[in-house]
Amino acid sequence: MNKTLLALALLGAYAGTAQAQSSVQIYGNVDAGVIKRTDQATAIGKRANNTLGFKGSEELGNGLKAIFQLEIRYEPDSGTIEQGAGGIQRPLFQGQSRVGLTGGFGTLRLGRGLTAFQESSIAFEPFHGIPSPSGFQTDLTVAGYTSDPLGLPGNSTNRFSNAVFYNSPEYMGWQLNTTIGTKEANNGAAVIGRGTALLPQYPANSGSETNPYSIAVTWKRGIFGAMVAHERNAVESEVSSVAGYVMATPEMKLMLSYQKQDQSHTKLINQDTKAWVLGANYTMGMSKFLAGYGQKQVDGLEKVKQFSVGYEYSLSKRTYIYADISNKKGAPAIAPSTNTSINFYSLGVNHSF
Numbered sequence: 001m002n003k004t005l006l007a008l009a010l011l012g013a014y015a016g017t018a019q020a021q022s023s024v025q026i027y028g029n030v031d032a033g034v035i036k037r038t039d040q041a042t043a044i045g046k047r048a049n050n051t052l053g054f055k056g057s058e059e060l061g062n063g064l065k066a067i068f069q070l071e072i073r074y075e076p077d078s079g080t081i082e083q084g085a086g087g088i089q090r091p092l093f094q095g096q097s098r099v100g101l102t103g104g105f106g107t108l109r110l111g112r113g114l115t116a117f118q119e120s121s122i123a124f125e126p127f128h129g130i131p132s133p134s135g136f137q138t139d140l141t142v143a144g145y146t147s148d149p150l151g152l153p154g155n156s157t158n159r160f161s162n163a164v165f166y167n168s169p170e171y172m173g174w175q176l177n178t179t180i181g182t183k184e185a186n187n188g189a190a191v192i193g194r195g196t197a198l199l200p201q202y203p204a205n206s207g208s209e210t211n212p213y214s215i216a217v218t219w220k221r222g223i224f225g226a227m228v229a230h231e232r233n234a235v236e237s238e239v240s241s242v243a244g245y246v247m248a249t250p251e252m253k254l255m256l257s258y259q260k261q262d263q264s265h266t267k268l269i270n271q272d273t274k275a276w277v278l279g280a281n282y283t284m285g286m287s288k289f290l291a292g293y294g295q296k297q298v299d300g301l302e303k304v305k306q307f308s309v310g311y312e313y314s315l316s317k318r319t320y321i322y323a324d325i326s327n328k329k330g331a332p333a334i335a336p337s338t339n340t341s342i343n344f345y346s347l348g349v350n351h352s353f
Helices: 002-021 116-124 137-141
Strands: 022-037 043-045 050-061 064-074 096-103 106-114 159-167 174-181 213-221 224-232 238-249 252-262 272-284 287-298 304-314 319-329 341-352
Touching: 064 106, 096 159, 106 116, 116 137, 116 174, 116 213, 116 224, 116 238, 116 252, 137 272, 137 287, 137 304
Parallel strands: none
Antiparallel strands: 022 043, 022 050, 022 341, 050 064, 064 096, 096 106, 106 159, 159 174, 174 213, 213 224, 224 238, 238 252, 252 272, 272 287, 287 304, 304 319, 319 341
């Protein structure tokens, strides 16, 4: 009897230790709302990306951990895998698929995920970097630029596949974040660039001539934060950015960012793009107000101007409702429309789990 109890006790202790050393978490969010654009009918859509993710870690000893993360993206109104431009269905793990190690040296991962620049810039954008037209990151600050130009048709524009990701430890508020991609072909369509339809500059399923890379240095100290970043993609287009924020009060965050693009390697005209965004977030109890104004100037084209305001009300720690209003003026304000002024409205709910 005593031996049986001892064996059960040892087994329970071992199981508890194993559980503490390894963990897997299922997470995600569901975001859906009613949206209306000037030139489109009212529809059910999304404000933020809808995700279903799996991430975990395993203690390896001496402060070293093995980590992984897989993230599916889907459409809330139809339940299908997320679609890209033209309704093209994206990869299953569109969000990310990475495995790596983390410890005193920082975090090293391999696979697919947001580039160092794209991931770091979210903290300096007043709408949290959401892909909705009410935000600024997709349609203004990096409009016309893609981190993955040789990827599958419809692929997202802010990730590297076949890449190595490194995040250094923070030291006195400083952190270095880098992403280096390989020259592998990613099954993408042809990029005509400076060539022709018969002789494109980058044929279908071609690899990169140089390794794409992305680097961002961030600094946080008290009420201040800053970022300097530079990225070059697989067709040698480049984007550079400087950004900063200040917590003017515990409730108010003010942000400013500036971006510059150089696409001279693949374009004969309209090679340079400059953009800036000024934004603010103000939290009052369960309410959060978002506002921003920005401009984008593509060399040789009319300037695009955007003004957006948003409101979020937290029903709980995991659920909030939101309302956004945005206007873009330019030629065109949002492709493929030819309108020179487009209004965008959205009203919806976001739940995280």
